[in-house]
Amino acid sequence: MSTSKYFSLLPRFVSNAAISIHSGKKVPLILIPVVVFLMLGLQLHLQWGWPSSVGRLIKRPPAAGIVVASLRSEDTAWVHRHLQNWSRTVYVVDDPSAKFTVPKNKGREAMVYLSYIIDNYNSLTRTTIFVHASRFAWQNDDPDYDVLPTLRNLNLTYVQASGYVNLRCIWALGCPVEIAPHVDAPANADHSSNATDGRELTTKEIFKQAFEELMPGVEVPHKVGVTCCSQFAVSREAIHARSKEDYIRWRDWLIQTPLADDLSGRVFEYMWHIIFGKEAVFCPSAAECYCNLYGFCNLKCQENECDGRYVLPQFATLPAGWPRVGWSGEVRNFTGPS
Numbered sequence: 001m002s003t004s005k006y007f008s009l010l011p012r013f014v015s016n017a018a019i020s021i022h023s024g025k026k027v028p029l030i031l032i033p034v035v036v037f038l039m040l041g042l043q044l045h046l047q048w049g050w051p052s053s054v055g056r057l058i059k060r061p062p063a064a065g066i067v068v069a070s071l072r073s074e075d076t077a078w079v080h081r082h083l084q085n086w087s088r089t090v091y092v093v094d095d096p097s098a099k100f101t102v103p104k105n106k107g108r109e110a111m112v113y114l115s116y117i118i119d120n121y122n123s124l125t126r127t128t129i130f131v132h133a134s135r136f137a138w139q140n141d142d143p144d145y146d147v148l149p150t151l152r153n154l155n156l157t158y159v160q161a162s163g164y165v166n167l168r169c170i171w172a173l174g175c176p177v178e179i180a181p182h183v184d185a186p187a188n189a190d191h192s193s194n195a196t197d198g199r200e201l202t203t204k205e206i207f208k209q210a211f212e213e214l215m216p217g218v219e220v221p222h223k224v225g226v227t228c229c230s231q232f233a234v235s236r237e238a239i240h241a242r243s244k245e246d247y248i249r250w251r252d253w254l255i256q257t258p259l260a261d262d263l264s265g266r267v268f269e270y271m272w273h274i275i276f277g278k279e280a281v282f283c284p285s286a287a288e289c290y291c292n293l294y295g296f297c298n299l300k301c302q303e304n305e306c307d308g309r310y311v312l313p314q315f316a317t318l319p320a321g322w323p324r325v326g327w328s329g330e331v332r333n334f335t336g337p338s
C-alpha cells in the first residue's frame with residue numbers, strides 16, 4: 001500500500017526505471033527516498049540554476065558601459081540611439097531631478113566620472129568609457145569630430161590589456177608634456193584660484209599643490225603629459241586598483257576646493273591616467289595609438305597630424321550645420337549615421 005502511494009507521487013518514468021533496474025521486491029523501497037531526494041535536487045536546479053545560465057546566454061552582459069557628462073541644454077539622444085548594446089549612464093549635472101545627477105555641480109566632468117565610479121564600484125562593466133555630451137566637438141579625434149566612430153571602433157580587447165586608454169591619439173594639446181609641476185608652481189601659491197596680483201591662476205600653476213592634496217605621500221612628478229580633453233576608457237581592474245574610499249576622498253576634494261571649476265576639473269584631466277596606473281607622462285605615439293585603439297594602422301604621421309585623421313580646427317566651436325556644412329558654408333559629404 002505505502003509503496004504504491006510513494007510511487008504515485010513520482011513521475012512514471014522514474015518508477016519504471018527504478019523497477020526495471022531493480023527487479024527485486026524490496027530494493028525499490030530503499031531507493032525511494034534517494035530518488036525523491038534526487039528529484040527535489042533536479043527541481044531546484046531547474047528552478048534556480050538553469051534559467052539564470054540560459055538567461056545569461058540569451059542576454060549577455062554589455063561589453064562596455066558608457067558614462068556621459070552632460071548639461072540639461074545638451075542633446076544626448078545619440079547615446080541611446082547608437083550605443084544600444086552598451087550600458088548607458090547619462091548624467092545631467094544641472095538637473096537635480098535627472099535620473100543620474102551629481103551631489104554638487106562642481107569640477108565639470110570630473111564630478112560625474114567620480115560619482116559614477118563611487119556609485120557603481122561593485123557592479124562595473126568590464127570596460128567603462130567616459131565621455132562628454134556632444135557627439136560632434138572639436139576635441140573628438142575623428143576627421144568629422146564625431147565621437148561615435150571612436151566609440152564604435154574602439155578595440156575593447158586592447159583596452160582590457162592596457163587598463164587605461166585616452167580616446168584622443170593626436171598629441172596636439174597635452175603631449176609630449178603639458179605640466180612641469182615643480183617648475184610651474186608659483187612660489188606664493190595659496191589655495192585660491194588667484195595669484196597675489198589678482199590674476200587667475202592656471203592649471204599648471206595649481207597642479208603641484210592639488211596633486212599633494214589628492215595623492216598625499218606620493219612624490220609629485222616632474223613632468224605630466226597626456227592627450228587632452230578627459231575622454232577615456234578604463235578596465236574594471238584598473239578602476240579597482242584604487243579603493244572606493246580613494247574615489248570618495250577625491251570627490252570630497254572636488255566638493256570642497258575653492259578652486260574654480262575649470263581648474264579643479266582640469267586637474268583631474270591630468271590625473272586620470274595616473275589614477276589608472278600609467279606613468280605621469282603617458283604619450284604613446286599617435287600612429288601606435290590609432291592602430292591599437294581603432295585599427296587604423298600604418299598611418300603616416302607628422303608632428304600633429306596623421307594621414308586622413310584628426311586636424312586641429314581653427315576654432316573650438318564647430319560651424320552651424322556641422323557635419324554636413326563646413327567651415328566656409330560648403331556642403332560636406334558626411335557619410336556617418338544621423
Ligand SMILES: *[C@@H]1O[C@H](CO)[C@@H](O)[C@H](O)[C@H]1NC(C)=O
Nearest residue numbers: 063064083084085086151152
Ligand atoms: C551591437 O549589436 C549589434 C546587433 O546585434 C551587432 O551587430 C554589433 O556588433 C554590436 N555592437 C557592439 C559594439 O557590440
Ligand SMILES: *[C@@H]1O[C@H](CO)[C@@H](O)[C@H](O)[C@H]1NC(C)=O
Nearest residue numbers: 155156157158161292294295
Ligand atoms: C584588438 O586588440 C587586440 C589586443 O591588442 C588584438 O590582438 C586584436 O587584433 C585587435 N583587434 C582588432 C580588430 O584590431
Ligand SMILES: *[C@@H]1O[C@H](CO)[C@@H](O)[C@H](O)[C@H]1NC(C)=O
Nearest residue numbers: 192193194195198199200258
Ligand atoms: C579671482 O579673480 C577673479 C577675476 O579677477 C575674480 O572675479 C574672483 O573673485 C577672484 N577670486 C578670488 C578667490 O579672489
Ligand SMILES: *[C@@H]1O[C@H](CO)[C@@H](O)[C@H](O)[C@H]1NC(C)=O
Nearest residue numbers: 324326330331332333334335
Ligand atoms: C561630395 O560628393 C560629390 C558627389 O559625389 C562630389 O562631387 C564632391 O566633390 C564631394 N565633395 C567633397 C568636399 O568631397
